[in-house]
Amino acid sequence: MxxxxxxxxxxxxxxxxxxxxxxxxxxxxxxxxxxxDEEYEAIRGGSLRARELFDGSVRRLVxxx
Numbered sequence: 001m002x003x004x005x006x007x008x009x010x011x012x013x014x015x016x017x018x019x020x021x022x023x024x025x026x027x028x029x030x031x032x033x034x035x036x037d038e039e040y041e042a043i044r045g046g047s048l049r050a051r052e053l054f055d056g057s058v059r060r061l062v063x064x065x
Contacts, residue, residue: 002015002016005019
């Protein structure tokens with residue numbers, strides 16, 4: 001998703017900084033208030049799995065260097 005929002009020649013870090021300037025996090029409060037417990041758990045599970053994959057990738061990179 002971020003790759004679609006990233007401008008040509010822009011780093012991912014720069015894209016995140018640019019996009020973060022758009023809105024304050026507090027403006028997002030309550031947007032998912034009507035989310036079901038099942039939807040929440042699905043998103044949470046996906047997020048935790050993504051973190052595990054990322055941590056594993058970083059660990060392999062560190063071990064390889």
